[in-house]
């Protein structure tokens with residue numbers, strides 16, 4: 019894993035991902051195009067920027083709590099109902115932080131945007147399991163129904179994003195009629211993490227597209243690139259974060275002792291209810307048990323079960339045999355590589371006797387277990403050259419949602435870990451999700 023994630027010969031995505039619905043933008047960019055796009059987008063995810071989103075995370079989190087309180091209390095709440103709720107809430111956050119637009123998806127997704135994204139991911143996963151369908155022409159000929167549907171869905175999403183991006187750009191231009199010299203100055207300031215904030219941003223929020231608009235003025239990006247990146251950010255963020263929060267809640271519902279211990283940590287960290295409504299990021303840093311729980315959920319039910327790469331040039335892997343003899347193995351150009359994160363993160367040889375259980379102690383501060391764990395044995399956000407640009411964003415948002423949820427509600431489920439049936443897909447899915455139910459009760463001590 020370490021060598022593959024860090025090899026410059028392995029930065030490109032594989033042929034098996036050609037059928038992914040969104041092929042444009044950073045997610046699928048190749049070679050030097052990827053390098054330059056990554057350099058352009060990295061500053062938009064620095065700490066200062068992420069901290070400017072905390073109010074949005076709190077605000078949407080509070081709307082989600084209201085939704086739970088009014089619609090989701092009781093027995094037999096379907097896993098798929100929760101899935102949809104979390105997707106809508108994360109999509110709302112994502113639209114606000116990416117495009118500065120409030121969509122009110124947590125209350126009602128009248129345009130069906132969350133469903134459109136989900137359906138597109140589903141079709142992409144189907145194409146992924148049938149390599150011949152990666153070729154557009156064959157997809158159109160052999161699976162005309164899904165081909166047509168994916169075109170319609172993509173058009174719907176593109177229009178939704180395009181309208182918001184163009185509106186924001188027009189507003190931005192009114193305020194910042196940049197000369198080429200000013201645009202260049204802004205680009206340099208952005209690269210140094212010093213870009214001036216547009217004045218009307220709520221609470222100084224640093225919206226993703228507004229940070230990269232100045233590159234349209236300098237000609238570094240085209241407007242289509244901004245739209246592609248906005249589409250990608252929505253796509254990658256909403257399913258991944260919502261799945262992580264959902265499976266953590268499910269695991270806590272299966273392990274009520276761990277849930278109770280987490281609730282105690284929350285009560286101690288936030289003695290006043292008002293602190294839960296407005297969670298401060300510094301408080302989150304004190305919550306070691308919460309950290310351990312989220313990391314353990316990302317280990318056991320990892321959201322992106324495997325990563326794929328294509329080899330752009332012959333290279334050599336350095337391996338050690340069981341007798342400690344070193345040898346080199348040639349990996350030829352055009353090899354398709356699958357990095358099986360799901361199974362590695364559950365392997366008892368690496369994780370010990372509790373590998374297949376939900377055991378937050380795997381991440382207890384200062385312990386590595388009875389063996390030294392390799393730093394690449396845990397890679398839910400990938401690692402190396404092409405690691406996830408949104409990992410810290412995700413951790414902040416997941417923590418804020420979970421603190422609010424566990425403070426306000428008690429979760430339980432009759433489903434056991436061994437009942438879960440996994441489906442091959444782009445992100446983690448359960449084949450028997452319609453049979454999973456949760457009981458959600460108000461926490462009377464809140």
Ligand code: HEM
Nearest residue numbers: 254255258259262321322325398399400404406407408412
């Ligand atoms: C729990 C949530 C998330 C998980 C588990 C996750 C996981 C991953 C993984 C495993 C990759 C590498 C994929 C590969 O190489 O094939 C990746 C890449 C990426 N992620 Fe995330 N992600 C999460 C949330 C986010 C969010 C919130 C954003 C943006 C707001 C984001 C943006 C990206 C981007 C842009 C890439 C491509 C990076 C590149 O190619 O340079 N992710 N993510």
